[in-house]
Amino acid sequence: MEKVNIAEKFAGFSETWRPKTIGTVDDYDVKLVRIEGDFVWHSHPDEDEMFLCLEGRFTMEFRDRSVEVGPGEMIVVPRGVEHRPRADAQARIMLFERRGVVNTGDAPAGDLTAGVGERI
């Protein structure tokens, strides 16, 4: 029941594409992630995924269109929908998703695949 200061948490890591859990709500994680560059195309067959843009801007690419997301905006990617986040400059994102979700979803594990459950 301690509060969490988001800026302090971001100050504790610098790597991109590595979500860090800062809180849990039942079986769901609240995570912070820095993103920059192009991620991989993937989907999460069984989980929706929420992206809340805290700083910077990013683009959520879908197969048929893309959505620009800026500070104070959020987007939910429904389960099963292929997507690829992309950021020309570094952006700071909050994620809400079920515990255990792998960031690269159904894509083959690779350099961008982060460990699950890393806390900060």
Next chain:
Amino acid sequence: MEKVNIAEKFAGFSETWRPKTIGTVDDYDVKLVRIEGDFVWHSHPDEDEMFLCLEGRFTMEFRDRSVEVGPGEMIVVPRGVEHRPRADAQARIMLFERRGVVNTGDAPAGDLTAGVGERI
């Protein structure tokens, strides 16, 4: 798969203590709420509840202490823990909690009890 602009959503309502759902992640709701004044003491026996302060400040009172939460800070109230949010001036909060959670939890329904599932 549309983005949601949080400021635009807040502009769509003015009442306090009435959470509005702006997105869903699996069986969980992302809600916005304006709070001002004292809420009622209550707990949620089966659900954790996340409060993210977007604007303003609030106090989360527990029976044995209280925590001041400002912009860019969050707090998770675990299931079963009595709490009472309070804000001297109006604050804007994002909530993340399981669908169907009643804002006043196990307290008797009253003026502060909001409808469940109201979207904006």
